[in-house]
Amino acid sequence: MLPDGPLGVVVPILYIIAFALFIYGLSGLTGPRTAVRGNWIAAVGMGIAVVATLLLVRANWIWVVAGLVIGTLIGVPSARNVRMTQMPQMVALFNGVGGGAVALIAWAEFRSSTGFLDEPLYVVIATMFAAIVGSVSFWGSLIAYGKLQELLPGRPIGLGRVQQPINIGLLVLAVVAAVVSGLGGASEWWIIAVLVLAALVGVLVVLPIGGADMPVVISLLNAMTGLSAAAAGLALSNTAMIVAGMIVGASGSILTNQMAVAMNRTIPAIVAGGFGGTQAAVSGDGVERTVKSTSAADAAIQMAYASQVIVVPGYGMAVAQAQHAVKDMAKLLESKGVEVKYAIHPVAGRMPGHMNVLLAEADVSYDALKEMDDINDEFSRTDVTLVIGANDVTNPSARTDPSSPIHGMPILNVDESHNVIVLKRSMGSGFAGVENPLFFLDNTSMLFGDAKSSVMEVTEELKAL
Structure with a gap:
């Protein structure tokens, strides 16, 4: 809810400016000539959105400032020092942090409302959606990071035929726990169960996906993070989170589809896993061949x-x-x-x-x-x-x-x-x-x-x- 007085006028104006910069900056990313400028424009928009949101904060500012300082000290050196070959895993990691933040916001909303007592149904649904999708995105992104960084094998790691039934079962259990959490006054253990079950889904969905499909997975997880942020924004009545999250979710979904088309693979087939990875080359006919070397x-x-x-x-x-x-x-x-x-x-x-x-x-x-x-x-x-x-x-x-x-x-x-x-x-x-x-x-x-x-x-x- 917007406060009365000058802030009730200033904050919406700042949000509108931020949204315009988001969209204008995103349009610049469609071509290499304007990509850097577009990135800077969108970054300025995000800065304005952060300032507008901080104007609404009624909390202990020591914690807010501490969080900003810690995030800056970690994020800026990481981004400046990363090599271009490591950029994909950094994108995966930073994207995962966003999903994790959304999951924690959902948990905090559960606690602050005493288990959703007297909360509107749309707030409960949006918060639980953010909790599940945010947790899946966070843990799935960590696995993607591990595969790209070669901390984990790039080859598919799965449970065979039982993989998909287990994934579906865990997702169903996460939804059931979310429903119980949203009934009002439920134990905090239920929201923890939601986050843990969703985390298992994220891990077990990405582990069986081979390295060849990992770029598509990163894009898909990025889209999921955006959608979870939009849902959290709906629960918190934060317009900036809704708009920014929907932009990320929509653009990430379009990019994921384009990449899948470029590989002639469907997104469900990619999520099903079992393709690609760092393994020995396999010849289709078993015939030994020779190559010509040159100088x-x-x-x-x-x-x-x-x-x-x-x-x-x-x-x-x-x-x-x-x-x-x-x-x-x-x-x-x-x-x-x-x-x-x-x-x-x-x-x-x-x-x-x-x-x-x-x-x-x-x-x-x-x-x-x-x-x-x-x-x-x-x-x-x-x-x-x-x-x-x-x-x-x-x-x-x-x-x-x-x-x-x-x-x-x-x-x-x-x-x-x-x-x-x-x-x-x-x-x-x-x-x-x-x-x-x-x-x-x-x-x-x-x-x-x-x-x-x-x-x-x-x-x-x-x-x-």
């Missing part, structure tokens, strides 16, 4: 005399932090009259836009970054395609082998290029754990080694030509 000198000659070179960045480029070396190589090729473009797959790396961010950091021209649908027709007209650490998104089995686990997944058609040079440390499989026939094609050569070192060696050879 930096030969790769330089091939690219120097090409009319067009397409660079396909992947997680290997991110791990090696090779984006600046790639930019230097491309600049040298362009000085020799070679046209250089970058093919960006929607789910390359470990999160949406991962490759775009890395290349933008190296000041690669936005015009040179081509989305999959825009670049795929050009591979057949391309002299050399340089694949840097990308695996699953270039696997032709997705197009040609109906028995492949990734069959139907839209890929970059690099195999149609006249020549393909693949930079990899080894013959290991990608996050999906599926062997890539691209490496064995007649028009493919492998340049083994660290991606950054390999690119720098190619650049030095180009200078000598």
Whole structure:
């Protein structure tokens, strides 16, 4: 409820300004040219929303200030020091913290209302929804963080056929405990049971999901956190939480669907788990194959005399932090009259836009970054395609082998290029754990080694030509 007096006028105005900045900032995130500015605009909006909310606080300000100081001391250094290769797990972790905060808010609301005595039904429903979804998001995000950080195995960890019945059973029990909690005057142990049962659901849902699907899971959990925040805002009559939560929930849901489409997988199939992970490559027919190795000198000659070179960045480029070396190589090729473009797959790396961010950091021209649908027709007209650490998104089995686990997944058609040079440390499989026939094609050569070192060696050879 808004207070009487000047604050009753000022706070709504501040919220309206914050909402406008949220939406305007979000619109800027649709393109790389405006993404940084959009992020700053949305951040300013969030700052205004926080100030407006603090104006309504009637509590011990020592605790409020302490929380702000602790959060700032943890959040700012973490965000400034994180490497780009670790950004996906930081997104998962920060998103989880939001879900955890919502779950704690729901618990606090239960305590402050003495077990929802005399509370309207909509408050009870919204609070219990926030408790369940927030707890699922928090614990699920921790598991996602553990898998991406390799604290946990990236492969699916499940209970086989009983996995889904157990998950459903735990969710039903959480809902039952929520109903009992909302009857009015229930023991506090019931709300604790809600949070614990929902936590088990979050853990057991994400554990069986393999690393290949983890970017989609992060996006889904982010959407769930937004929806839980909106529900908590409804219970607390906090307009800022409702609007911000719905924006996060809606945008996260759209992104999750787009990523699932990009992988040709349904969201229920992803949640069901059992696909992808760090495991040995599996050949579909058991036939031993050989690959052709190349050298930096030969790769330089091939690219120097090409009319067009397409660079396909992947997680290997991110791990090696090779984006600046790639930019230097491309600049040298362009000085020799070679046209250089970058093919960006929607789910390359470990999160949406991962490759775009890395290349933008190296000041690669936005015009040179081509989305999959825009670049795929050009591979057949391309002299050399340089694949840097990308695996699953270039696997032709997705197009040609109906028995492949990734069959139907839209890929970059690099195999149609006249020549393909693949930079990899080894013959290991990608996050999906599926062997890539691209490496064995007649028009493919492998340049083994660290991606950054390999690119720098190619650049030095180009200078000598």
